[in-house]
Amino acid sequence: MDCFRDDPNQTVPLQLVDKNDYEALVEGSDPFLQNFMAHNRFEASFGQTLIIPNRDGAVEKVLLGTQGWPEDPRGWVLLGAKAGAGCSPTPALHLDDKDMEAQEQLQFYLGWGLASYRFGRYLSKEAKPKAAIYVPETVNRAALKNQLEAVFLARDLVNTPAEDMGPAELAGQAMEIAEEFGAEVQLTRGKELLEANYPAIYAVGKGSHRPPTLIDLRWGNPDHPKLSLVGKGVVFDAGGLDLKGATSMRWMKKDMGGGAITLALAKLIMAEKLPVRLRLLIPAVENAAGPEAYRPGDVIQTRKGISVEIHNTDAEGRIVMCDALAEALTESPDLLINMATLTGAARVALGQDLPGFWTQETELARALEDAADEVADPVWRMPLWRPYRKMLNSTIADISNCATGPLGGAITAALYLHEFVKPFANWIHFDVFAWRNDAQPGSPKGGEASALRAVFRFLEKRYRD
Incomplete structure (x- = not known):
């Protein structure tokens, strides 16, 4: 990636400073630098940067403020992202801080890399150069690169307009990734879904001129533990005959966010050679x-x-x-995880920063929460409250696809899915936003890889550590 360097030569130091460090720095500087820093109103606030020139006008070093550290577990990621966005693209930098722990370093450089993301497919102007930083050998550079590529893939897929990201195009992306890592992909399209007994997928997708497609990817040693992922791939959701209003429909290209994140997660699993037998199922449809x-x-x-x-x-x-969930369970996996942009109710409850998840297994929930804390990628457990199941009762069928009232919508959606996985216990359901309505450091407005790093760390600890 252009924002990283493997060679520390011809780099200048990036120095972390808090208020006390800054005051000492000012006292020890000559009048020229004192006046320069005062003129630029540098206060060492969190993420604030200041380029310090030498007498020849060249960059001597860059100061990065840490004063007022946010009450946020993503602090190091946010600091790296602010630095990556705020520093000049030339010259390249190196971090002048030998006291950072390994995980703090990884998060800092991850944040720096996240700040370099840009979705430029439809822009006529080329992107401006990004600031570059030397990544020391103490950081797992391969892991850093793999994580960033996975996040960027998910963002790119979600950001792509539906006209260029239909079921066929999403399937094409899966096939490209499969070819890269030696995986197998089977596609079931259109009326083939009926012949193969996927009637629900076909029912939703048949309203569009673009045939619904079930993407089925397999990878890994068959003797390894079986891991199944299922991602919602609704490439555009007009609401069907219960047509959405214009405001609600505007960003529905993102309704395949669960499929995008699980596909990116699958790529990260394969890139990191996690010892699992992976299966990924993405039902890709347009709800027209x-x-x-x-x-x-x-x-x-x-x-x-x-x-x-x-x-x-x-x-x-x-x-x-x-x-797709029913099919995933036919192979008796060790673990089943699904991701979907399922309900607006989850966003009302948790906002855009916290992906909600449901599981009946407390040990799984705790392990996932611990992993999320480690990598500063927060998630939040939600209740699988069984008494609400009656809200899905139907008088003419086994179940209704949604409750008649507005209360507990994210929970009833989870309970609906639970009907198709029980009595299987090792199941985790994510209701993700896969989007940001506003930008924050390292996360521009648009597609987001919600919970991707948290889930990968959870899987890494379960199957490799």
Whole structure:
């Protein structure tokens, strides 16, 4: 990546300073530098940068403030991102701090790399050069690169407009990644889904002129523990016949965010050679209001044999997911994780920073939370509150695809999916936003790889550490 250097030569120091460090620095400087720093109003506040010139006007060093450290577990990531965004692109820098722990270093350089992200596919102007920094050998450079590439892949997929990211294009991305790592991909398209007994996926996708597609990727040694991932791949969600309003529909290119994140996670697993037998299933569909679209009041069949009454065609993600989840369990995996941009209710409850997850296994939840803390990628456990299951009752089918009332929407969505995985216990469901409405250091507005690093660290600790 252009923002990193492997050679410390011809770099200048990047010095971390708090208020006390800065005051000592000012006292020990000549009048020229004292006046220069005062004129630039440098106060050593968190993430503030100041380029210090020498007498010839060349850069002598760069100061990076740490005063007022935020109450945020992502502190080192945010500091690195602020530095990467705020420093001049020339010359390259090296971090002048030998007291940082290994994990702090990795998070700092990760933040620096995240700040270099730019989705420029449709922009006519070339990107401006980014500031570069030397990454010392004490940092696992390969792991750093692999994590950043995975995050960038997820962001790119979500940011791509639906006209260029339909079911076929998402499948193409999966095939490219599979070829890179020697994985196998099977695609089931259109009416083939009915022949292969994926009726729910077909029911949602048949309303679009773009055929629904089930992406099925396999990789790894068959003797290793089986890990199954399922990602919601609704490439655009118009709401079906329960058509969304303009405001709600505007950003629905992001409704394949769960599929994007699980595909990026699969790439990271393969790049890091995690000792698992991986299977990734992404039901890729467009939820359109076409002449073949499924209707409110329809009763559809599912792969597991559970009949579903359609209360609202805009609750389509859980419908396509349930067929994929049922298939994932046929191989009796050690662990099943699904990710989906499933409900607005989860965003109302947790906002855009905290991906919510559900599991009935407390040990899994604790291990995931510990891993998330380690890598400063927060997640939040939500309740799988069984008494709410009655809110999904139907008088003419085994279950309704959503509750009739607005309360507990994220929980009832999780309970719907739970019907298709029980009695299997080692299941984790993520309801992710996969998006940012506003930018923060290292995370521009747009697509985001919600919980990707947390989940990977959890898997790494479970299967490799």
